[in-house]
Amino acid sequence: MKVSCLQENLAKGLSIVGRAVASRSTLPVLSNVLMKTDNGQLKLSANNFELGINCWVGAKIDTEGAITVPARLLSEFVNSLPPERIDMELDEQTQTLNLRCARVESNIKGIDADEFPNVAGVSEDDIIIKLEPESLRLMIKQVVFAAATDESRPVFTGVLVRFNGDTLTMAAADGFRLSVKATALNQSASQVVEDHSEVSSLIIPGRALTELSRVSGDQEQPIELVVTPSRRQVIFRMQDVELVSQLIEGDFPDYTRIIPKGHTTRSVLETASFLKAVRISHLFARDSANIVKLEISPSGDELMNGRVTLVATSAELGDNVSDMDASIDGEAVEVAFNAKYLIDVLSIVDTPQFILETSSPSSPGVFRPVGDDGFTHVIMPMHIQGR
Amino acid sequence: MIRKILHLDLDAFFCAVEEQRDPSLVGQPFAVGGRPDQRGVVASCSYPARTFGIHSAMPMARAVRLCPQLIVVPSRHQAYSTVSKQVMAQLHSMTPLVEQLSIDEAFLDVTDLPDPAEQLARQLQVTILDKLALPNSLGVATNKLVAKIANNVGKASALKGRTPNAITVVPAGHEAAFLAPLPVSELWGVGPKTAESLVRLGLHTIGDIARQPEKDLVRRFGKHGLDLARRAKGIDDRPVETEHEAKSISQETTFAQDVTDREKLRITLRRQSEQVGRRMRKAELFGSTVRLKIRWADFTTLTRQVTLTQPTQLDNEIYEHVLHLFDTVWPDGKRVRLIGVGVSNFDAPARQLELWGNNNEADQRLQDTLDTLRDRFGNQAIRRGNQLKKRRS
Numbered sequence: 046m047k048v049s050c051l052q053e054n055l056a057k058g059l060s061i062v063g064r065a066v067a068s069r070s071t072l073p074v075l076s077n078v079l080m081k082t083d084n085g086q087l088k089l090s091a092n093n094f095e096l097g098i099n100c101w102v103g104a105k106i107d108t109e110g111a112i113t114v115p116a117r118l119l120s121e122f123v124n125s126l127p128p129e130r131i132d133m134e135l136d137e138q139t140q141t142l143n144l145r146c147a148r149v150e151s152n153i154k155g156i157d158a159d160e161f162p163n164v165a166g167v168s169e170d171d172i173i174i175k176l177e178p179e180s181l182r183l184m185i186k187q188v189v190f191a192a193a194t195d196e197s198r199p200v201f202t203g204v205l206v207r208f209n210g211d212t213l214t215m216a217a218a219d220g221f222r223l224s225v226k227a228t229a230l231n232q233s234a235s236q237v238v239e240d241h242s243e244v245s246s247l248i249i250p251g252r253a254l255t256e257l258s259r260v261s262g263d264q265e266q267p268i269e270l271v272v273t274p275s276r277r278q279v280i281f282r283m284q285d286v287e288l289v290s291q292l293i294e295g296d297f298p299d300y301t302r303i304i305p306k307g308h309t310t311r312s313v314l315e316t317a318s319f320l321k322a323v324r325i326s327h328l329f330a331r332d333s334a335n336i337v338k339l340e341i342s343p344s345g346d347e348l349m350n351g352r353v354t355l356v357a358t359s360a361e362l363g364d365n366v367s368d369m370d371a372s373i374d375g376e377a378v379e380v381a382f383n384a385k386y387l388i389d390v391l392s393i394v395d396t397p398q399f400i401l402e403t404s405s406p407s408s409p410g411v412f413r414p415v416g417d418d419g420f421t422h423v424i425m426p427m428h429i430q431g432r
Numbered sequence: 433m434i435r436k437i438l439h440l441d442l443d444a445f446f447c448a449v450e451e452q453r454d455p456s457l458v459g460q461p462f463a464v465g466g467r468p469d470q471r472g473v474v475a476s477c478s479y480p481a482r483t484f485g486i487h488s489a490m491p492m493a494r495a496v497r498l499c500p501q502l503i504v505v506p507s508r509h510q511a512y513s514t515v516s517k518q519v520m521a522q523l524h525s526m527t528p529l530v531e532q533l534s535i536d537e538a539f540l541d542v543t544d545l546p547d548p549a550e551q552l553a554r555q556l557q558v559t560i561l562d563k564l565a566l567p568n569s570l571g572v573a574t575n576k577l578v579a580k581i582a583n584n585v586g587k588a589s590a591l592k593g594r595t596p597n598a599i600t601v602v603p604a605g606h607e608a609a610f611l612a613p614l615p616v617s618e619l620w621g622v623g624p625k626t627a628e629s630l631v632r633l634g635l636h637t638i639g640d641i642a643r644q645p646e647k648d649l650v651r652r653f654g655k656h657g658l659d660l661a662r663r664a665k666g667i668d669d670r671p672v673e674t675e676h677e678a679k680s681i682s683q684e685t686t687f688a689q690d691v692t693d694r695e696k697l698r699i700t701l702r703r704q705s706e707q708v709g710r711r712m713r714k715a716e717l718f719g720s721t722v723r724l725k726i727r728w729a730d731f732t733t734l735t736r737q738v739t740l741t742q743p744t745q746l747d748n749e750i751y752e753h754v755l756h757l758f759d760t761v762w763p764d765g766k767r768v769r770l771i772g773v774g775v776s777n778f779d780a781p782a783r784q785l786e787l788w789g790n791n792n793e794a795d796q797r798l799q800d801t802l803d804t805l806r807d808r809f810g811n812q813a814i815r816r817g818n819q820l821k822k823r824r825s
Contacts, residue, residue: 218787220787220788220789221784221785221786221787222787223787298788300787303787303788333780333782334743334779334780334782336780336782381782383784407785409787423787425784425785425786425787426785427782427783427784427785428782428783428784428785429782
């Protein structure tokens with residue numbers, strides 16, 4: 046293999062595949078990145094079995110070939126080089142990659158490319174659904190943070206992706222909170238979904254979607270979601286980048302049942318000032334199981350604003366009370382939430398106002414941005430114990 | 433300000449309670465505790481028994497060898513606990529500044545009372561003897577350290593075989609002089625190891641320590657050396673702490689004979705979990721660390737713990753986690769000498785409710801009902817079915 050490419054292009058490609066490099070693996074080759082000539086380009090691949098990323102980099106190919114080299118060393122080395130041309134040549138005999146750039150020359154010892162696990166490509170039987178990158182990234186942002194990070198219930202580390210008619214819905218929950226976002230599919234996508242009812246629901250690891258969001262940052266063309274016939278994995282195909290993720294097997298619990306149908310109190314709040322107040326409460330709450338109590342008080346007069354008071358108390362540090370005006374319909378109620386959960390959801394609400402629907406201290410609170418109908422977030426309250 | 437601190441200790445407390453139940457025991461050598469053939473130990477022994485060299489914590493089998501006519505009385509903790517509460521209530525009627533050290537021991541801070549400390553001590557001794565028929569001894573000093581040592585010394589100097597009923601007073605300014613002739617082991621914080629090191633340095637009495645330059649002690653014993661130097665001079669400014677903040681609540685059982693039967697171990701853990709849970713609910717505590725302690729027949733001891741996502745005080749949750757720990761450490765059939773359950777890491781009494789889950793509401797209601805029944809009708813009034821031994825028909 047004899048290849049040349051620009052330092053910037055290689056550095057960028059390596060940073061895209063870098064997140065799929067296994068950090069601690071019993072299989073040493075998984076800590077390497079695969080470099081392979083492919084149709085006049087240089088293809089970079091990393092794979093940790095859960096997630097694989099392929100990235101194509103513009104290059105001048107003199108001789109075809111492939112090699113794997115330690116990902117961390119290669120990317121740190123390339124990042125240190127000046128923005129000039131890098132010439133790479135593989136010594137097949139010793140499986141050593143020679144790199145030259147400006148007045149720097151290195152030889153990096155590699156592992157035979159044949160040992161690298163094959164990342165399945167796209168085949169004819171695959172079902173391809175085209176998604177708008179902008180709206181896909183927004184969905185991921187609004188949903189994926191609610192997924193669990195601990196592995197005690199694997200389905201909760203995933204995001205439920207559901208196609209239904211002309212609607213795509215994503216839902217994630219960690220057992221205590223739920224985020225749901227629905228958006229309309231374009232016509233070609235809903236046609237594909239109609240023809241293939243078997244793809245109606247998938248559970249994609251939250252981590253894979255976070256990476257997708259990261260690597261698709263400058264994509265403008267539709268992102269192709271490719272579902273393989275075996276349905277064990279999905280491929281997100283973009284311009285020059287492909288992300289392959291294993292699917293999580295299992296049944297995602299029926300989340301529609303836990304979104305309350307009604308409420309006794311509905312408050313309309315200013316997103317920014319509420320978030321600010323919660324952040325202040327959190328300074329005290331974080332010492333006391335993150336509990337922030339919301340006292341929701343309607344004014345009792347249609348023309349007057351009601352009030353929402355946030356109370357956080359720490360036995361050791363002291364306490365904090367903030368209040369703000371809100372337009373409130375319904376009964377007065379007190380309900381306590383984990384401040385961190387409030388901060389998480391309010392940080393991704395893009396609209397100036399949001400609605401909070403509550404019923405009792407032990408029933409779920411429902412958060413809906415005003416003007417973003419597709420988004421629903423549910424947080425279970427904290428129950429203050431003791432008699 | 434010079435303080436007035438009393439240390440009260442009931443004389444052979446368990447024995448005194450047993451003598452009230454069975455007056456024929458009065459004047460006899462007897463010991464309260466476990467049976468000699470089941471590795472029982474002496475929990476308390478009467479003063480006549482002490483003349484044979486018997487003391488508490490001694491294996492009962494050895495006590496019986498020392499005194500073959502020894503009467504062994506099984507202990508009744510419920511009864512002692514009830515009487516202890518009456519004693520503590522009596523102390524509280526004198527001052528709210530009471531620090532209970534154990535079932536039969538407490539400090540009182542009587543600085544604010546107008547009467548001289550010795551007179552207050554006398555008054556307390558007589559009241560407890562009259563109202564509750566419990567002999568007791570007091571130490572009187574300007575701090576907790578000296579009051580307690582004074583009481584130990586006073587009780588030890590009572591006539592052999594007789595109930596001490598002692599009052600020992602160390603006047604203000606005489607603390608160091610009082611302590612000086614006593615052996616180093618009398619000092620708090622001096623265990624057998626430290627005592628040995630002190631003796632090797634030629635320090636036999638508390639006075640020997642007091643005469644040492646502080647620096648030398650710090651060099652030899654670190655931070656602990658500083659405490660030693662101050663205590664040896666009779667200096668102790670710790671307050672009488674009325675609220676004892678528990679760091680953990682635990683319950684353990686040493687079996688009369690090593691146990692290899694999982695079912696028996698499981699039932700024991702179940703019972704212990706219930707005892708721990710009940711104490712937590714009474715103290716209004718929620719803990720997020722559940723600990724298993726297990727001692728094998730060869731005395732090696734291990735503990736395993738798990739941190740819960742949510743703090744709890746429910747019997748079922750404690751039991752579930754401790755049983756899981758047990759199943760991971762217990763090789764089937766291994767002989768167990770001691771087993772115990774503990775909960776620590778106390779946290780705010782809040783529970784994050786779950787989206788999918790019963791949120792323990794039913795469990796909490798059942799627990800409340802069980803507690804109410806036991807409060808009214810006693811601990812044995814109601815038990816869980818799986819707490820009963822399985823019987824095959």
